[in-house]
Amino acid sequence: xxxxxxxxxxxxxxLAVAPAALSAQTAPGVVxxxxxxxxxxxxFRHNQKLIAAYDSVADxxxxxxxxxKGEYFLWRQRPRLTWxxxxxxxxxxxxxxxxxxxxxxxxxxxxxxxxxLVLEFAVGERLEVTSVxxxxxxxxxxxxxxxxxxxxxxxxxxxxxxxxxxxxVGGIRVDFKPxxxxxxxxxxxxxxxxxxxxxxGGA
Numbered sequence: 001x002x003x004x005x006x007x008x009x010x011x012x013x014x015l016a017v018a019p020a021a022l023s024a025q026t027a028p029g030v031v032x033x034x035x036x037x038x039x040x041x042x043x044f045r046h047n048q049k050l051i052a053a054y055d056s057v058a059d060x061x062x063x064x065x066x067x068x069k070g071e072y073f074l075w076r077q078r079p080r081l082t083w084x085x086x087x088x089x090x091x092x093x094x095x096x097x098x099x100x101x102x103x104x105x106x107x108x109x110x111x112x113x114x115x116x117l118v119l120e121f122a123v124g125e126r127l128e129v130t131s132v133x134x135x136x137x138x139x140x141x142x143x144x145x146x147x148x149x150x151x152x153x154x155x156x157x158x159x160x161x162x163x164x165x166x167x168x169v170g171g172i173r174v175d176f177k178p179x180x181x182x183x184x185x186x187x188x189x190x191x192x193x194x195x196x197x198x199x200x201g202g203a
Contacts, residue, residue: 048183050190054090062086065187067180070105072142077110079172083184085153085191096193100156102149104131104169108142112170117149119167121159127151153188157196160185 054061063085070080082103087093106112115131134147147169159165165176188194 044182044186044189046179046182046186048180048186050183050187060086060088061090061092063187063190065183067176067183068174070107072107072110077107079110079169079174080105081174083187085187087191092191094192096153096188096191098153099150100153100187102151104147104149105144106147106169106172107139107144110172111145112147112172114170115147117151117167117169119151119156119159119165121165122162125159125162127155127159153191153193154197156184157188157193160188160194161196 048065048067050063050065052061052063064082066080066082068079068081071078082105084101084103085097086101087097102117104117115134117129117131119127119129121127129149129151131147131149134145137144137146149169160181165181167174167176185194
């Protein structure tokens with residue numbers, strides 16, 4: 001009889017602690033967001049991390065997400081895609097930034113044929129932009145090429161309203177999974193650019 005009370009007591013304590021531990025977990029894809037923000041912000045289901053970096057000298061914040069990590073091994077050649085939005089101060093303005101910057105990184109032997117990006121979505125819809133800058137970073141085994149593409153925020157939001165999206169950079173094709181598109185929707189949501197203006201205005 002003396003051994004049953006401690007076991008019963010431990011079982012009760014375990015039941016009381018488990019729900020509290022689960023409720024304290026952070027939802028996937030959320031970085032540095034308070035509980036009050038999560039209650040009012042739309043829920044986005046993805047496994048990517050949104051990272052905000054504040055520059056106190058320039059008084060600007062860079063909010064970024066990597067949708068495609070990149071992979072280069074033997075016959076696998078997959079570029080890395082990093083999306084960044086910048087705004088003044090630590091709090092986004094009421095008006096979303098006009099552009100989102102895509103940094104497209106590839107490595108030898110994969111080389112883009114030109115500096116043009118084509119984004120396709122929905123049925124027959126497409127967006128074309130040209131790289132504003134590019135630079136090569138030599139490594140010990142191979143070199144990397146970084147290309148920067150500014151995309152209009154409103155047009156990217158329209159593309160993300162579709163169910164499928166893909167892009168080409170110099171003939172290199174990149175497909176987007178639902179998880180990756182959801183991460184971009186989350187990124188635009190932080191700046192008040194999601195849902196698209198056409199959808200939000202018609203609601």
